[in-house]
Amino acid sequence: MDLFKKLQGLFGGDNSAEAIEKQMQKMQEQMQAAFGGEEQKRGWQPDEGCYYAKGEYDNAVEYNNELICLSNYGLDQMAKMNDAMDAKDYNRAEWVRLEWIEDLKGLREQAAALGAYDGDDRMLKALYKVFDGWEALMKDGYKTLIKMRLDGLRGTPEEQAQLKKNNTILVRLIDNLNDASEEFLDAHGVGDYDYDDDDED
Numbered sequence: 001m002d003l004f005k006k007l008q009g010l011f012g013g014d015n016s017a018e019a020i021e022k023q024m025q026k027m028q029e030q031m032q033a034a035f036g037g038e039e040q041k042r043g044w045q046p047d048e049g050c051y052y053a054k055g056e057y058d059n060a061v062e063y064n065n066e067l068i069c070l071s072n073y074g075l076d077q078m079a080k081m082n083d084a085m086d087a088k089d090y091n092r093a094e095w096v097r098l099e100w101i102e103d104l105k106g107l108r109e110q111a112a113a114l115g116a117y118d119g120d121d122r123m124l125k126a127l128y129k130v131f132d133g134w135e136a137l138m139k140d141g142y143k144t145l146i147k148m149r150l151d152g153l154r155g156t157p158e159e160q161a162q163l164k165k166n167n168t169i170l171v172r173l174i175d176n177l178n179d180a181s182e183e184f185l186d187a188h189g190v191g192d193y194d195y196d197d198d199d200e201d
Helices: 002-008 017-030 060-071 073-086 090-114 122-150 157-187
Strands: 043-045 050-052
Touching (some): 060 090, 060 122, 073 090
Antiparallel strands (some): 043 050
């Protein structure tokens, strides 16, 4: 499944801030998540090779993709965070940090509305761990990083160590979600999924 392979490759082996930002931008261009996009597209779009959230699902693949779409909120927020940081607009970065924390309530509610898939809650639990990780990171790691930069410490060993720590946490959260996604799809008999049943071999 092209979408899943793209998700598996998210961040790759390079967890530098630049690599993460580049991968997030690429994912944003390929997928319009639950919160984005001018067009109200829903479900699998074969001409684009990507999936748009629709708030419901018909099978295991769509369920998986619905939860992944909720996790893509982080792509939008990190892009906004990076824009603010690059512009050295740390007040705007602080606004993004607080917005991220506030929006987690709605994300959790949307995930809860989807529920478990036929009693299988491994993906749901993995997504909740992403949300919990984001919340902890915004309340601690990014709060600390923004304060350091406001205090003129950008580029110092301490600030760089905090940045690396934040990036490592972000990578680990997505890696764990991708692992859960692979396990979930395997458990429900889904390999490389082809959305277009009319394609001929």
